[in-house]
Amino acid sequence: MTEKADRDQIRRQNRSIVLQALRRDGPQARIDLGRATQLSPATVTSITSDLIQEGLIAGVEDGVQKAPQKAPMARGRPRSLLALNPAAASVVAIKISVNTIDLVLADYAGRIAARERLSFDSANISGGDFVETLVGAAKAFCDANSLSDGNLLEISIAAQGVVDSSAGTIVWSPALPARNVPVVEPLSRAIGAHCMLSNDTNMIAEALHWSDPRRYGGTFAVIFIDYGVGMGLYVDNKLFVGETGAAAEIGHTNHIPGGALCRCGRRGCLEAYLGDYAILRMARDLPPSTQPEDIPVSTRTFPDLVDAAAAGKEAVLGAFHEAGVALGYGVARLAAILSPSPIILTGAGIVAYPFMEAGIRKGLEEALVEDLRKTVHIERVDWEEDLIVHGTLAQAMRRFDFEMFSEARACEPSGVREETN
Amino acid sequence: MTEKADRDQIRRQNRSIVLQALRRDGPQARIDLGRATQLSPATVTSITSDLIQEGLIAGVEDGVQKAPQKAPMARGRPRSLLALNPAAASVVAIKISVNTIDLVLADYAGRIAARERLSFDSANISGGDFVETLVGAAKAFCDANSLSDGNLLEISIAAQGVVDSSAGTIVWSPALPARNVPVVEPLSRAIGAHCMLSNDTNMIAEALHWSDPRRYGGTFAVIFIDYGVGMGLYVDNKLFVGETGAAAEIGHTNHIPGGALCRCGRRGCLEAYLGDYAILRMARDLPPSTQPEDIPVSTRTFPDLVDAAAAGKEAVLGAFHEAGVALGYGVARLAAILSPSPIILTGAGIVAYPFMEAGIRKGLEEALVEDLRKTVHIERVDWEEDLIVHGTLAQAMRRFDFEMFSEARACEPSGVREETN
Numbered sequence: 022m023t024e025k026a027d028r029d030q031i032r033r034q035n036r037s038i039v040l041q042a043l044r045r046d047g048p049q050a051r052i053d054l055g056r057a058t059q060l061s062p063a064t065v066t067s068i069t070s071d072l073i074q075e076g077l078i079a080g081v082e083d084g085v086q087k088a089p090q091k092a093p094m095a096r097g098r099p100r101s102l103l104a105l106n107p108a109a110a111s112v113v114a115i116k117i118s119v120n121t122i123d124l125v126l127a128d129y130a131g132r133i134a135a136r137e138r139l140s141f142d143s144a145n146i147s148g149g150d151f152v153e154t155l156v157g158a159a160k161a162f163c164d165a166n167s168l169s170d171g172n173l174l175e176i177s178i179a180a181q182g183v184v185d186s187s188a189g190t191i192v193w194s195p196a197l198p199a200r201n202v203p204v205v206e207p208l209s210r211a212i213g214a215h216c217m218l219s220n221d222t223n224m225i226a227e228a229l230h231w232s233d234p235r236r237y238g239g240t241f242a243v244i245f246i247d248y249g250v251g252m253g254l255y256v257d258n259k260l261f262v263g264e265t266g267a268a269a270e271i272g273h274t275n276h277i278p279g280g281a282l283c284r285c286g287r288r289g290c291l292e293a294y295l296g297d298y299a300i301l302r303m304a305r306d307l308p309p310s311t312q313p314e315d316i317p318v319s320t321r322t323f324p325d326l327v328d329a330a331a332a333g334k335e336a337v338l339g340a341f342h343e344a345g346v347a348l349g350y351g352v353a354r355l356a357a358i359l360s361p362s363p364i365i366l367t368g369a370g371i372v373a374y375p376f377m378e379a380g381i382r383k384g385l386e387e388a389l390v391e392d393l394r395k396t397v398h399i400e401r402v403d404w405e406e407d408l409i410v411h412g413t414l415a416q417a418m419r420r421f422d423f424e425m426f427s428e429a430r431a432c433e434p435s436g437v438r439e440e441t442n
Numbered sequence: 443m444t445e446k447a448d449r450d451q452i453r454r455q456n457r458s459i460v461l462q463a464l465r466r467d468g469p470q471a472r473i474d475l476g477r478a479t480q481l482s483p484a485t486v487t488s489i490t491s492d493l494i495q496e497g498l499i500a501g502v503e504d505g506v507q508k509a510p511q512k513a514p515m516a517r518g519r520p521r522s523l524l525a526l527n528p529a530a531a532s533v534v535a536i537k538i539s540v541n542t543i544d545l546v547l548a549d550y551a552g553r554i555a556a557r558e559r560l561s562f563d564s565a566n567i568s569g570g571d572f573v574e575t576l577v578g579a580a581k582a583f584c585d586a587n588s589l590s591d592g593n594l595l596e597i598s599i600a601a602q603g604v605v606d607s608s609a610g611t612i613v614w615s616p617a618l619p620a621r622n623v624p625v626v627e628p629l630s631r632a633i634g635a636h637c638m639l640s641n642d643t644n645m646i647a648e649a650l651h652w653s654d655p656r657r658y659g660g661t662f663a664v665i666f667i668d669y670g671v672g673m674g675l676y677v678d679n680k681l682f683v684g685e686t687g688a689a690a691e692i693g694h695t696n697h698i699p700g701g702a703l704c705r706c707g708r709r710g711c712l713e714a715y716l717g718d719y720a721i722l723r724m725a726r727d728l729p730p731s732t733q734p735e736d737i738p739v740s741t742r743t744f745p746d747l748v749d750a751a752a753a754g755k756e757a758v759l760g761a762f763h764e765a766g767v768a769l770g771y772g773v774a775r776l777a778a779i780l781s782p783s784p785i786i787l788t789g790a791g792i793v794a795y796p797f798m799e800a801g802i803r804k805g806l807e808e809a810l811v812e813d814l815r816k817t818v819h820i821e822r823v824d825w826e827e828d829l830i831v832h833g834t835l836a837q838a839m840r841r842f843d844f845e846m847f848s849e850a851r852a853c854e855p856s857g858v859r860e861e862t863n
Binding site for chain 2: 028031183192193200239240252254256257259261263264269270271273274275276277278279283286287288289350353354355357358360362384388389390392393396
């Protein structure tokens with residue numbers, strides 16, 4: 022690597038830190054920005070003056086100082102704050118899940134400006150029809166929001182299942198019967214914007230990191246319990262996606278060799294004990310070989326099962342306990358390999374946590390030697406669908422902050438002196 | 443983070459790249475160093491002149507040019523090469539394994555200058571006696587090699603089992619009956635040198651990365667099959683050790699809930715099917731609940747079992763197959779979580795690979811959905827005990843290259859201008 026590249030990297034990083042501080046915490050004075058970012062006053066001044074020149078941020082007056090009850094007594098002039106320019110750019114997040122496509126538009130300050138929801142028939146749609154539906158919906162959404170004028174910076178797509186981010190294809194998803202469905206290429210061709218495909222559970226990890234980088238930093242994991250079981254993984258302060266974006270599929274780590282049938286076709290995956298269909302299969306005492314697609318699940322499955330468990334229904338209590346044990350084993354295997362901390366449990370299935378808790382503890386205890394077990398810290402995060410959208414937007418904005426920098430660099434006078442340290 | 447820290451980081455990195463290129467590939471001309479490190483000529487010149495001034499490297503004449511058969515015809519003066527100064531520093535690597543302490547001294551050029559092997563009784567030694575033995579051996583070794591004069595830069599310890607690098611303790615090891623045995627503090631107090639404790643399998647990953655950073659870079663894993671089953675893990679081009687150095691314990695990921703008894707006290711760990719005692723237990727048809735310590739293993743266990751398998755002994759062939767299946771499941775679980783590539787198999791047990799191969803394939807196929815399976819790339823590396831020592835030395839040298847830099851910086855005139863990019 023060259024030093025020039027390294028120094029660009031530092032500039033990008035510092036710019037990005039400033040932009041993210043403004044996006045997370047809103048307008049603030051230079052001095053507060055310095056405190057929040059731990060950059061020197063000189064660096065903050067230099068970076069923010071670049072950003073103002075590029076139109077990405079602007080000075081605004083402090084609203085509080087101008088409020089009526091203070092105005093008569095205000096000493097001196099109002100403090101000057103820095104704020105992101107919301108009009109600097111737009112990002113569209115698209116969330117692809119079973120039967121549903123969500124489209125969300127956010128401005129550069131990270132505020133959601135428009136949203137749209139579209140239904141499709143996950144069970145019966147062909148790959149080609151899905152792509153057509155997706156592209157049509159995205160085009161209509163962009164047109165309706167006048168996004169064809171070049172300030173749309175990215176369409177960031179989060180999809181359920183296994184994705185190949187480098188190829189831009191959905192490899193295998195519960196949302197689609199087809200495999201290897203290309204989405205990035207058709208979308209970027211139709212809209213003319215940069216497109217990016219991610220796994221949806223990874224975006225939950227991004228959302229948590231975005232919301233509180235200190236608490237959700239370092240090496241931590243999110244286990245998503247829902248229609249399926251997914252994982253988002255941060256390693257050393259960075260989202261871990263592996264070579265193709267397909268890594269971190271904890272739902273398809275084997276729990277019991279030759280065990281219950283999984284939706285992926287294998288037997289004994291963690292998901293085959295913990296996904297909604299798996300718990301329903303156990304609660305109804307269906308054979309473990311029952312095909313997942315023959316088990317009638319819906320968004321009501323978890324709440325209904327929780328109601329039945331709360332009413333003391335033995336079979337359901339037993340199913341949740343079994344699911345908890347499987348989850349305890351899964352957490353133990355993950356902890357032995359990576360020891361992420363915290364391990365966050367979320368997803369629609371989290372409402373069943375009280376009925377799984379004893380099972381989780383049992384599984385952990387059986388599966389993990391004490392010296393490793395004591396490092397395990399499990400945390401619950403109540404499920405909010407918008408976590409995925411927030412993470413998708415946060416990731417796209419961060420990418421954009423970096424890209425704008427390259428463009429800005431391209432306009433700089435050439436011949437910048439290369440320092441030889 | 444401050445920019446100054448970042449710029450120091452770049453300097454350190456570039457210095458370290460230069461030093462490592464010289465250590466890996468031997469003396470070379472500046473121009474070749476530039477090619478090997480991809481640093482600019484100006485940067486190479488600047489860094490190497492610093493290093494010469496600090497006495498870490500020196501100019502040497504090209505030996506080939508001076509060789510008798512060429513000397514009479516030599517054109518012009520011999521090329522001037524740069525070489526590490528072997529006397530600049532020394533590192534001692536200590537390897538702690540069952541019944542054995544190895545001590546190895548290396549010079550700054552990475553060449554091994556002395557080695558010593560000591561026996562102790564792993565089964566019966568107390569924690570206190572072990573520490574006394576270790577410290578005594580280290581002191582005697584340092585004295586015998588005149589290492590008390592301050593140029594001993596680090597004692598780098600690699601131990602079997604679970605270690606806590608931050609606390610400097612061996613948490614749990616097959617080499618010791620005691621738990622939480624402190625080694626770093628007593629050693630550094632007695633010798634007065636910086637000490638560092640690592641897990642031995644991590645050091646195999648370091649050795650492979652050191653030998654060929656392109657092939658063994660990015661995210662890759664080493665599974666060590668021996669007296670136990672360990673793992674060394676690189677994630678995003680860096681050794682992954684987790685918060686305490688205790689991560690990556692794949693041997694104690696559960697394979698079968700409630701399964702065979704493991705040395706760690708849990709049931710069904712991967713090691714309980716793949717460690718030497720586990721295979722011997724299956725080969726002799728002992729119950730899976732047989733205590734590991736009641737199974738008579740030695741360094742002959744793997745070769746003897748391989749001989750028996752080669753002679754067609756059914757029970758042994760069956761045991762190796764079973765072990766292979768367990769390994770296939772283990773690789774599958776690891777691949778689903780991290781998809782490292784390659785996954786390297788090594789350790790004394792690797793001699794049995796031909797008898798495990800079909801089992802590995804069967805396990806992988808049963809445990810991992812095809813889309814994930816196709817990314818799995820397994821590689822065998824023949825077992826050499828010295829891999830651990832080489833990795834330990836390489837890691838210590840790299841750390842040292844960084845530390846020397848801080849010391850050098852401390853001597854620089856203060857008030858270095860902080861750039862505001």
